[in-house]
Amino acid sequence: MHEKTAELIIDDSERESDLLWASGFLAGDQFTWLRDSKGSAIMLTDLELGRGEKESRVDEVISLSAVEKSAKEVKGGEPCSFEEIVLQLLRSRNIERVEVPSRFPLMIADFLRSGGIEVVARENPFFSDRRIKRADEIRCLEESQAATEEAMALAIRLISNSEPGQDGVLQLDGEPLTSELIKYSVRSFLLSKGLQIGEFIIAPGDQGCDPHDVGSGPIRAGETVICDIYPQHMTHRFWGDMTRTVVKGQATEDQKKIHAAVLEAQETAISLIKPGACGQEIHRRVQQVFEGAGFSTQQRDGTWEGFFHGTGHGLGLDIHEPPRISPVGPQLEEGMVVTVEPGLYYPGIGGCRIEDVVLVTANGCRNFNKAPKGLEV
Amino acid sequence: MHEKTAELIIDDSERESDLLWASGFLAGDQFTWLRDSKGSAIMLTDLELGRGEKESRVDEVISLSAVEKSAKEVKGGEPCSFEEIVLQLLRSRNIERVEVPSRFPLMIADFLRSGGIEVVARENPFFSDRRIKRADEIRCLEESQAATEEAMALAIRLISNSEPGQDGVLQLDGEPLTSELIKYSVRSFLLSKGLQIGEFIIAPGDQGCDPHDVGSGPIRAGETVICDIYPQHMTHRFWGDMTRTVVKGQATEDQKKIHAAVLEAQETAISLIKPGACGQEIHRRVQQVFEGAGFSTQQRDGTWEGFFHGTGHGLGLDIHEPPRISPVGPQLEEGMVVTVEPGLYYPGIGGCRIEDVVLVTANGCRNFNKAPKGLEV
Numbered sequence: 001m002h003e004k005t006a007e008l009i010i011d012d013s014e015r016e017s018d019l020l021w022a023s024g025f026l027a028g029d030q031f032t033w034l035r036d037s038k039g040s041a042i043m044l045t046d047l048e049l050g051r052g053e054k055e056s057r058v059d060e061v062i063s064l065s066a067v068e069k070s071a072k073e074v075k076g077g078e079p080c081s082f083e084e085i086v087l088q089l090l091r092s093r094n095i096e097r098v099e100v101p102s103r104f105p106l107m108i109a110d111f112l113r114s115g116g117i118e119v120v121a122r123e124n125p126f127f128s129d130r131r132i133k134r135a136d137e138i139r140c141l142e143e144s145q146a147a148t149e150e151a152m153a154l155a156i157r158l159i160s161n162s163e164p165g166q167d168g169v170l171q172l173d174g175e176p177l178t179s180e181l182i183k184y185s186v187r188s189f190l191l192s193k194g195l196q197i198g199e200f201i202i203a204p205g206d207q208g209c210d211p212h213d214v215g216s217g218p219i220r221a222g223e224t225v226i227c228d229i230y231p232q233h234m235t236h237r238f239w240g241d242m243t244r245t246v247v248k249g250q251a252t253e254d255q256k257k258i259h260a261a262v263l264e265a266q267e268t269a270i271s272l273i274k275p276g277a278c279g280q281e282i283h284r285r286v287q288q289v290f291e292g293a294g295f296s297t298q299q300r301d302g303t304w305e306g307f308f309h310g311t312g313h314g315l316g317l318d319i320h321e322p323p324r325i326s327p328v329g330p331q332l333e334e335g336m337v338v339t340v341e342p343g344l345y346y347p348g349i350g351g352c353r354i355e356d357v358v359l360v361t362a363n364g365c366r367n368f369n370k371a372p373k374g375l376e377v
Numbered sequence: 378m379h380e381k382t383a384e385l386i387i388d389d390s391e392r393e394s395d396l397l398w399a400s401g402f403l404a405g406d407q408f409t410w411l412r413d414s415k416g417s418a419i420m421l422t423d424l425e426l427g428r429g430e431k432e433s434r435v436d437e438v439i440s441l442s443a444v445e446k447s448a449k450e451v452k453g454g455e456p457c458s459f460e461e462i463v464l465q466l467l468r469s470r471n472i473e474r475v476e477v478p479s480r481f482p483l484m485i486a487d488f489l490r491s492g493g494i495e496v497v498a499r500e501n502p503f504f505s506d507r508r509i510k511r512a513d514e515i516r517c518l519e520e521s522q523a524a525t526e527e528a529m530a531l532a533i534r535l536i537s538n539s540e541p542g543q544d545g546v547l548q549l550d551g552e553p554l555t556s557e558l559i560k561y562s563v564r565s566f567l568l569s570k571g572l573q574i575g576e577f578i579i580a581p582g583d584q585g586c587d588p589h590d591v592g593s594g595p596i597r598a599g600e601t602v603i604c605d606i607y608p609q610h611m612t613h614r615f616w617g618d619m620t621r622t623v624v625k626g627q628a629t630e631d632q633k634k635i636h637a638a639v640l641e642a643q644e645t646a647i648s649l650i651k652p653g654a655c656g657q658e659i660h661r662r663v664q665q666v667f668e669g670a671g672f673s674t675q676q677r678d679g680t681w682e683g684f685f686h687g688t689g690h691g692l693g694l695d696i697h698e699p700p701r702i703s704p705v706g707p708q709l710e711e712g713m714v715v716t717v718e719p720g721l722y723y724p725g726i727g728g729c730r731i732e733d734v735v736l737v738t739a740n741g742c743r744n745f746n747k748a749p750k751g752l753e754v
Contacts (some may be wrong), residue, residue, distance in 0.1 A: 014575070015392045026576075028575075028576075042471060045438070046681060046685075047587075047588060047686070048589055050587055050589075050590075050680070051589055051590065088639075100483060102482060102483065102484035102485075103480075103482035103483065103484070104483040104484075105479060105483070105498075106477060106479065106480065106481040106483050106484070106486045106496070106498040107479035107482035107500075108479075108499035109483045111485075113548060118561060119483070121482075121483040121484035121487060123484075129450070184568070184569070187568050188568055188569075191561070191564050191565055191568060192561070192565075196404075196573060196575065197473075198391070198573065198611065199405075202443070210424075210427055210428070211424060212424050212425055212428055213427075213428065233573065235578070278393070281638050303427070308423075308424075309424070309464075319405075337627070350403075355647075
C-alpha cells in the first residue's frame, strides 16, 4: 500500500462483516478500522479499549479520547465531532487518500473530503480475500452447518410424526402443526447450540412458490413444505444455510416430478463444482436440466413460475456473499464455500428447493451436508 | 417538500430502522424508499413485490424490473447497474436533489452526483418524528419491556435459588451457576415470547466495572451481579432494555452504599422527567447525587471508576436512539420513551446499575417497569 494511502472502515461490526473480518472485534457500536503502511489499527472509546486490546487482531488499538485530545488542541480547545477526530487520526498518520467500502457513510466521507482527504469507494467485495476461507473459518462454517442439519432433522421429524386430521391439517400431540410451531422448535434447538436465527422459511403449499414468503399457518398432509433454515453462530458469527422440501404422506405425481428435477439439477450442479468451474456456466447447466425435464420459467399474471433465482451464493460471515452461482457467477477457487440450491415453483403444485453447502476442494468439492433429500415423510 | 426534492433511503430494513419506520417493510435485502411531492414509494425486485404490496405502508410499490427496463432503453439495451436504475427512478420523477441519511452508501451517492443529482447527507436523526412514539409504538415497547421484566425475574430467580459451594461459587441443581447458563435460560424464555437477544450482560464482580464486559464464568455469593437484558421483538422490532444488580446472600457495606446511591440517583432522575425537562440537566443532577454521596468519578491507572456513562437514551426501533439523557441531552417531549440507568463502578467493590424504561407523559412520566430493585437476593 502506498505510504499516504489507507483502507478505512467506519461502522459497527455486528452489521458490517468486513469490519469484523478485518478487526476480529465484535461490537454493536460504531468504531474505526484502518490499515496503512504502518499496519492495521482500530480506534475505540475508553469504554471499549480494554476489550479491544484483548479480543481484536490488529497491530494497534488506538484510544479515541487521546486522538480527540490532539484534535481539540488543533481547534484551540473547542469540542470536536467524531468526523473531526477521524480526520485528526488520518492526518497524524500522514494519510492523504483512503479507500472505503461501497457503503461507507456519506456524511463522514463528505467531511473527510472537505478536509482535503481523497475518499474513494471501492467496488464490492471490499476484501476479495474473504472469498477464500481459512482452515479456522471452514471449521466454523462446518459447525454452523452441522447445527443447521440437526435443526432440519428436528423440523422434518415434527412433520413426519404428525397425523392429518379430518380437514387434512396435520396434528401433533393434539395440536395443529403450524409453520410458527416448527419455527419455535427450530429456534429453541439452535439456541441450545449457540446459534440464533431471525425470520426463516417453513412455507407450505403455494406459500412456497414465493421464495421470499417465510410461511405461516397450518401445515396440511399432501402439500409441499419448503424448510429453509439459515442461522448465525452467536460467537464466531458464521452462518449455516440449508433447505429441504417434504410432503407428509402421499405426494402427487406433479410434486414428485418437480422434486426429481430439482434433485437432479442440484446433484448436477454439485458434480460440476471444482476450481476453475464458472458459476455462470453451472447456473446455465441447472437451467438446462429444468428445460430438458419440461419445466419452463415464465411470468404468468405478473408472477414468476419455474426457476427464477440464483443456483447458489457464497456463505461466510454474511449469509449472502461472493461468489454467486448465477448469471453473474465468476470462476470458483479452492477454499470457497457456496450454497447449491436450485428450485422449482408452480402455484397449484407447490414449491421445491434443495440446498446444501459445499467447500471447493483441489479436485472438486466437499459437501458439508449428509442429510437425506427424500420428498415423502 | 419542494417539487424537485426527495428524501431517499437505500439499505436493508433489518439493519436500518429509519427505513423500517418509513416503509413498514421488513427485509434483509437492500431496497429503495423515497418520498417526494407525489408521495412515498418503495422500489422492490420481483421477488419482493408481492410481499411489499401486502406489508408496506407507502403510497406506491414500484417494480425495480420495470424501472430497469426504461433504464436499459435509455442505454440502447445495455445492462444496467443498480445505481443506474435508481438514477432512472429519480429522473422519471423529475427529482434533482435528494436528502439522505448520514450513513447513506457513498458509492451510490457518488454515482447519483455524477448523474447530476444533488445528494445531501442530513444530520441524525433522519426522521425527528421518530422520537415521539405513536400509541401503537408505545404498546409494542410495553410488550417488549414486559417480556424483558419477566426474563429479568427469571435471571434473578436462578441466582436467588442457588446456594454457595465451599469455594463460594453458586450451585444450582448440582451444577455451578455461570453467566452463560443464566444467559441461555434468558434467551430461551425470551424466544418463547417472540423476542431475540444477541449478546447481553450478566456480569459478576469486577467484570461489571467495565460496562461493555458482557460477563462470563461462575457467579459467586457476595459479589454484585449486573443483569442488563435488551432483547428485540422479532415481529414488530421494538426493543426492551432493563438492568438490575443483585448480590446472592450478604452484601458488604460498600456494596450497599453504592447500591443505595444508584437507587437514589435513578429515582431522582425519574422524578425529574416531564415535558420540557432537559436531558443534560437530569444527567447533571444524577452526577450531583453521586458527588453528594461521596462517590467521585475519575481515571485510575487508565480505567474509569465512578459514573462515566450517560444516564439514559431513547428506546424504539433502535436500542440506542435520540433523545439522550447525557451531557448532550435535549429537552424532553411528551411521547418520548427513554431509559433511566445511572450506575457506579469501583473495582474491588463491584458494579451497580439500575435501569427502567419510562414514557414521558403530559405531567411527568410513566414507568413501564414494576420489578423490585433490591440488592440482596
